Amino acid sequence: MRNTDNSMMEQSGTEYHLADEHRITEQPSSFDHLEQMSVAELLQHINEEDQKVAVAVGRVLPQIEALVKAVEPRMRRGGRLFYIGAGTSGRLGVLDASELPPTFGVPESWVVGLIAGGDRALRHAVEHAEDVAEQGWTDLLQYHPTPDDTVIGIAASGTTPYVVAAVTTARRHGLLTGCITSNSQTPLASAVEYPIETIVGPEFVTGSSRMKSGTAQKMVLNMISTSLMIRLGRVEGNRMVDMQLTNDKLIDRGTRMLQETLGLNYDEARQRLLEAGSVRGVEDSSR
Numbered sequence: 001m002r003n004t005d006n007s008m009m010e011q012s013g014t015e016y017h018l019a020d021e022h023r024i025t026e027q028p029s030s031f032d033h034l035e036q037m038s039v040a041e042l043l044q045h046i047n048e049e050d051q052k053v054a055v056a057v058g059r060v061l062p063q064i065e066a067l068v069k070a071v072e073p074r075m076r077r078g079g080r081l082f083y084i085g086a087g088t089s090g091r092l093g094v095l096d097a098s099e100l101p102p103t104f105g106v107p108e109s110w111v112v113g114l115i116a117g118g119d120r121a122l123r124h125a126v127e128h129a130e131d132v133a134e135q136g137w138t139d140l141l142q143y144h145p146t147p148d149d150t151v152i153g154i155a156a157s158g159t160t161p162y163v164v165a166a167v168t169t170a171r172r173h174g175l176l177t178g179c180i181t182s183n184s185q186t187p188l189a190s191a192v193e194y195p196i197e198t199i200v201g202p203e204f205v206t207g208s209s210r211m212k213s214g215t216a217q218k219m220v221l222n223m224i225s226t227s228l229m230i231r232l233g234r235v236e237g238n239r240m241v242d243m244q245l246t247n248d249k250l251i252d253r254g255t256r257m258l259q260e261t262l263g264l265n266y267d268e269a270r271q272r273l274l275e276a277g278s279v280r281g282v283e284d285s286s287r
Helices: 039-059 061-076 087-104 135-141 161-172 187-191 212-231 248-262 266-276 279-285
Strands: 009-012 015-018 081-085 111-115 150-154 176-181 194-197
Touching: 015 161, 015 187, 039 061, 039 212, 061 150, 061 176, 061 194, 061 212, 081 087, 081 135, 081 161, 081 212, 087 111, 087 150, 087 212, 111 135, 135 161, 150 161, 150 212, 161 176, 161 187, 176 187, 176 212, 187 194, 248 266, 248 279, 266 279
Parallel strands: 081 111, 081 150, 150 176, 176 194
Antiparallel strands: 009 015
16 A cells, blocks of 8 residues: 655646656557558567566556455454446446356345446447546446445556546545556555555557557456455355356356265266355265
């Protein structure tokens, strides 16, 4: 956790500005004349750029760790985790939140993704939704937030009004706040207690933060949510013992888990799994 120097930032009304030297996500691509490249060249250079993402995420592991450690006790007390973002950032937050119930068997209310413009914005651009600063907190209010809840703002630029204003207000009301951004010394990082700045450099297509910035956000979200689910007891060994049995593949996976741990034949393991509803249910009844 740290305080960010505000000297590089300016705020005017509901617009948040960033000094040019910190607008890394808007800097020109390292490559030019993309339209003249062959398919092989395009793929090679995109891959070269993507390899920088894991390195950038590796640099901020201590910041990710600090955030996870702060969130865990709050969730143990019944607090929830909210992701809030716009555009690609918002979609990635919703994606991560939506995958946790089937993967770990947790209630949908544990982790919630909010996107500027609402569910329509998942498939369609909602013009200027990210520019309405007060809407972020309004969207959070529908969930009756408490001081045990956590809000993580996601914005590659670190200046999105919908996100910055939401975490600012959330922190003022006693919620824990963090963020994921791809620029340094941003209004968003300054507004939260636990900033995570994945500085991946200019995008292959200038300003297209759905690329490296989006990949970094997905990696960090995976780390945060998976670490929390493990810490909260939703994994045993390395197995998703509470996964929902929503298709044949997952039923087969659960059946094979039980074959391995209990020494059952396939048919008996499958029958007991379907009766209990989860791998954990069968294992608990066998103890």
